[in-house]
Amino acid sequence: MATTTxxxxxxxxxxxAAQKKEKYTPEVQAAAEGIDIDVLKAAHEKVSEQGKFEKLDDAAEAEALQKGFEFAAKAVMLLQKQPGLLEKKDLYIYFKVSKGETMEKPGTFDFQKKQLYSAWENVKDYSVPKANQLYIDHVTALMVKYNTVEQ
Incomplete structure (x- = not known):
């Protein structure tokens, strides 16, 4: 089933802006280096149209999407306002999948971690490119909602 791009x-x-070193922190600028924007856009669009479990066959596209995810993980720190808990939950679960990390099952009375674990279980088998794409989409939505600082 295809998703909306x-x-x-x-x-x-x-x-x-980060690649041109016009603004943002040196750490964010460094994360932006070497990302081919056209390849990133093409990879993002392709993965957006794919299912949850499909891989990217093109190595350059896979690399650009991975670098885009890594940049997004730095750029999310530039938001003018902290996202809410539900927004952070989505960031967290897609980050975990993108990094190939698992979650330990929480204790009976740790309700917040139980919610995170449950959400992660729903996406844990997604392909890394799909998790990267969803993370970038979520960071984009947060940038629109909260804007970024002009460091």
Missing amino acids: VDIAPFIAVLE
Whole structure:
């Protein structure tokens, strides 16, 4: 089943500014280095249209999407306002899948971690490219909602 492609133009604008070293922290600028924006856009669009478990066959696209995810993980720290718990939950679970990390099953009375674990269980088998794409989509939505600081 295909998903809707999210317009990542706000994310790309932040990436371009970081690549030009016009703004943002040196750490964010370093994360932006070497990302081919056209390849990233193509990979994002392709994975958006794929199912949850499909892989990217093109190594350059897979690399660009992975680097885009790594940039997004740095760029999310630039938000003017902290996202809410539900928004952070989605970031957390897609980050875990993108990194190939698992979650330990929480104790009976740890309700917050139980919710995270349950959400992670729903996506734990997604392909890494799909998790990268969903993470970038979520960061883009947060950039639109909260804006980024102009460091």
